[in-house]
Amino acid sequence: MKKLMLGNEGVARGAYEAGVRVAAAYPGTPSTEIAETIAKYDEVYAEWSPNEKVALETAIGASIGGARALVCMKHVGLNVAADPLFTVAYTGVNGGLVIVTADDPGMHSSQNEQDSRYYAKAAHIPMLEPADSQEAKDFTKLAYRISEAYDTPVLIRMTTRVSHSQSIVTLKERQEVGRKAYYKDSAKYVMMPGMARKRHIIVEKREAELSEAAEQLSVNRMESKDPSIGIIAAGIAYQYAAEALPDASILKLGMVHPLPIKRIKEFASRVKKLYVVEELEPILEDEIKSRGISVIGKELFPRQGELSAWIIKEKITGITPRFSGSPEELPERPPALCPGCPHRGAYYVMKRLNLTVVGDIGCYTLGALPPLNSVDASICMGASIGMALGMEKARGRDFSRKLIAVIGDSTFIHSGITGLIDVVYNQGITTVVILDNSTTGMTGHQDHPATGKNIKGDPAPILNLYALVKAIGIPNVRVVDPFDIEQAEKILKEETKREEPSVIFFQRPCVLLSKKSGLPCFIDHESCKSCGSCLRLGCPAILKKENRIGINQQLCNGCGLCQNVCRFHAIEGGSKE
Numbered sequence: 296m297k298k299l300m301l302g303n304e305g306v307a308r309g310a311y312e313a314g315v316r317v318a319a320a321y322p323g324t325p326s327t328e329i330a331e332t333i334a335k336y337d338e339v340y341a342e343w344s345p346n347e348k349v350a351l352e353t354a355i356g357a358s359i360g361g362a363r364a365l366v367c368m369k370h371v372g373l374n375v376a377a378d379p380l381f382t383v384a385y386t387g388v389n390g391g392l393v394i395v396t397a398d399d400p401g402m403h404s405s406q407n408e409q410d411s412r413y414y415a416k417a418a419h420i421p422m423l424e425p426a427d428s429q430e431a432k433d434f435t436k437l438a439y440r441i442s443e444a445y446d447t448p449v450l451i452r453m454t455t456r457v458s459h460s461q462s463i464v465t466l467k468e469r470q471e472v473g474r475k476a477y478y479k480d481s482a483k484y485v486m487m488p489g490m491a492r493k494r495h496i497i498v499e500k501r502e503a504e505l506s507e508a509a510e511q512l513s514v515n516r517m518e519s520k521d522p523s524i525g526i527i528a529a530g531i532a533y534q535y536a537a538e539a540l541p542d543a544s545i546l547k548l549g550m551v552h553p554l555p556i557k558r559i560k561e562f563a564s565r566v567k568k569l570y571v572v573e574e575l576e577p578i579l580e581d582e583i584k585s586r587g588i589s590v591i592g593k594e595l596f597p598r599q600g601e602l603s604a605w606i607i608k609e610k611i612t613g614i615t616p617r618f619s620g621s622p623e624e625l626p627e628r629p630p631a632l633c634p635g636c637p638h639r640g641a642y643y644v645m646k647r648l649n650l651t652v653v654g655d656i657g658c659y660t661l662g663a664l665p666p667l668n669s670v671d672a673s674i675c676m677g678a679s680i681g682m683a684l685g686m687e688k689a690r691g692r693d694f695s696r697k698l699i700a701v702i703g704d705s706t707f708i709h710s711g712i713t714g715l716i717d718v719v720y721n722q723g724i725t726t727v728v729i730l731d732n733s734t735t736g737m738t739g740h741q742d743h744p745a746t747g748k749n750i751k752g753d754p755a756p757i758l759n760l761y762a763l764v765k766a767i768g769i770p771n772v773r774v775v776d777p778f779d780i781e782q783a784e785k786i787l788k789e790e791t792k793r794e795e796p797s798v799i800f801f802q803r804p805c806v807l808l809s810k811k812s813g814l815p816c817f818i819d820h821e822s823c824k825s826c827g828s829c830l831r832l833g834c835p836a837i838l839k840k841e842n843r844i845g846i847n848q849q850l851c852n853g854c855g856l857c858q859n860v861c862r863f864h865a866i867e868g869g870s871k872e
Contacts, residue, residue: 300464302457305428306395307332308464309435310365313391314472315339317357319350321709322738323369324404325458326397330367331741334750338469343741343750346676346709347372351379351394358392358448359484361475363439367395370411371675375710377414380448384418385494386484387446387501389475391439397453400574401601404737406656406675408599410576415450415552419502422450422552423514424530428462434514434549439472445501445508452551454574456531456601506553514549517562524611525566527559527579527590532572532602539608551579556586563588570595570611574602632661634836635806635854637732640777641701642669643832643860644784645728650699650791653686655679655711657703658736666833670701677702677710684714684723692724696791699726704760705735705743712763718796719768726790726797727769730777731760732805740808764798771797778803780859806852813853813869816846822865829857829866 300308306329310318318341320330334341344350347368354366368376373396380394396414399405415422423438425431431453438449482490509515521542528536529548536545546562548554563569571580571592580592595610596602605616632639642662645652646669654660654670655678663670672682683700702711707729718725735741742748744758764772771790775783783801790797815836825844829837836850837857846857846866853869 296466297463298466299461300428300432301328301459301461302425302428302431302453303328303397303459304332305425305431305464306367306435306451306453308466309432310363310393311336311339312432312467312469313436313439314363314470315365315439316362316390316474317354318342318365318367319344319353320367321345321347321350321372322735322741323347323372323397324738325399325455326367326369326372326395326453327738327741328458329395330750333365341750343743345744347375348379351376351383354392354394355379355383358388358390359386359477360389361477362390363392363472364390365393365395368397369405370396370398370409371405371407372396373411373414374409375676380414381418382486382491383448384420385486385491385498387494387497388442388448389477390472391442392448393435393438393442393451394448395435395451395453397455397458398575399455401455403455406673408575410578411450411452412551412578413576415452416578419498420447420450420552421445421505421550422452423549424452424551425457425549426530426533426547427457427460428464430514430549431457432464437514441505441508445505447501447505452530454531502553506556509550509553509555510557512550512555515555515558516547516549517558518545518547519565520544522565523567525562525569526572527562527569527583528572529579530574532574535602535604535607536572539604540611548579554579554582556583559583560586560588563590572596572602572607575599629664630661631664631833631835632658633806634834634850635852635856637777637801637803637806638662638730639667639832639834640780640783640803640856640859641728641730641801642667643856644777644780644787645669645699645701646831648784648787650697650787651686651694653679653683653698653700655700655702655706656737657706657730658732659701659703659730662701664833666831676706677714680711680714680725680727681717683725683727684718684721687723687725688721692794695724699728699787699791701728701730703736704729704731704733704745705741707760708744708758712767715764715767715769715798723796724794726787726793726799728799728801729760729764731800731802732808734805734808736805736807740805761800769798770795772800773797774800774802776803777801778854778856778859806854813855815848815851815853816855816857816866816869817848818844818846819865819867822863824863824865826862828860828862832857832860
């Protein structure tokens with residue numbers, strides 16, 4: 296049976312066919328669909344973990360317990376999971392363990408462009424990189440065979456284009472793989488220094504064996520054509536190169552660490568000019584050059600962003616692609632909070648109070664954009680609370696009375712809890728705003744421990760965030776609807792004045808989850824003074840044309856926030872509460 300699948304769906308299908316029993320993940324674009332897909336298979340236990348570190352630790356436990364396990368995350372999530380990653384590289388596995396990391400060249404939904412291939416080199420574990428959905432499935436199955444044959448975790452590198460592109464996949468039946476026997480082996484799994492030193496020797500030996508094995512793997516293949524141009528590429532870069540130069544000889548790498556150096560040398564001897572085409576860092580290029588092989592790489596190709604067939608063709612041949620007609624200049628369309636988004640009310644109040652806002656990673660990062668212009672800094676998941684405390688300690692308590700940390704409910708669970716403990720323990724007076732929209736919104740509305748459902752949609756215990764915050768030691772905990780502008784402003788003023796820490800829950804479900812929808816709002820132009828208060832909300836449904844304010848009836852969902860900020864009661868309709 297053949298089916299059109301995303302690359303992410305291909306990974307999930309490969310894990311299913313390989314007999315995986317346990318899968319864990321934290322949602323993160325472009326990797327999210329892997330876990331969402333595998334959760335549909337009844338034979339697999341799947342979970343959304345609180346963060347990537349916990350997800351990997353769950354998978355490690357399953358592997359040591361004898362089951363094949365899968366863990367999935369985006370590239371920055373691998374940073375969170377790096378601690379167990381480097382140590383499980385020493386311990387090795389029992390049941391096969393595959394770690395999927397999805398990089399995001401071009402930063403479509405990420406705060407940096409890091410290249411996960413460095414992790415494979417640093418941790419001394421093999422990495423496979425598929426180029427389409429069929430390979431995503433096949434490479435995942437291969438990864439389990441490698442993992443168990445060489446007693447190692449295996450990394451699979453996806454990228455946005457492979458993750459989110461569709462291609463035909465041939466489906467096969469699931470092969471049930473029995474659990475391996477569990478046995479006590481402290482020398483293998485207890486990584487205290489004396490034991491870890493011995494395991495490190497094994498890791499180096501294993502990597503040498505894998506280097507030899509790489510020479511024979513069919514996923515590393517030569518496509519011998521015109522010898523005047525030779526290209527070494529992997530993943531999506533291979534697709535671009537094959538499209539740009541269909542007559543060129545290509546060495547397609549499926550395993551990007553360790554590299555098949557003998558095969559690369561053989562390929563180099565067959566071509567006149569050799570190029571390495573890869574997105575982001577010159578990882579393949581540097582490794583190949585270090586072995587005395589002359590190649591052309593980053594002196595031609597950019598180190599930032601995505602490649603394309605056009606870029607490759609122009610850089611290698613000097614031919615600039617010509618297009619019929621002149622493409623029109625498209626207007627910039629920056630991302631915006633949805634009409635009815637609860638975060639809009641929160642940021643409107645923060646801006647009105649002229650607060651310094653340390654933000655975090657989520658939909659609410661968009662509060663940095665005009666016209667809200669509220670967020671001063673945003674670094675990584677869970678950073679806002681610790682950063683706010685650091686600013687307080689650097690600039691003093693007077694500064695902190697106009698300073699707040701903003702974080703989402705899912706992100707707070709992910710890595711904000713420890714930051715809040717830090718505030719209490721080190722006697723900060725930081726005010727923390729938890730934007731609780733009852734979901735993991737940025738990645739497509741996945742559940743988390745406080746939503747009452749697990750990844751399969753079944754009922755789950757609800758984490759009481761209010762009680763958790765109180766248990767940490769926060770003396771002042773408030774809850775407010777972000778659309779209640781007056782009350783929200785009052786509470787923010789009160790809590791930022793305190794000489795002790797506070798947490799404020801701005802609590803309202805994501806508008807895309809809510810089944811409620813009021814009638815669209817409209818402007819009573821006789822009452823409207825064109826003061827622009829409603830425009831300062833930054834709602835996509837509110838527009839000004841020819842000095843006249845209007846509301847797009849197709850976009851407006853009647854949330855009523857604009858009614859709450861209009862001093863002249865010129866906005867009618869909606870579902871004002």
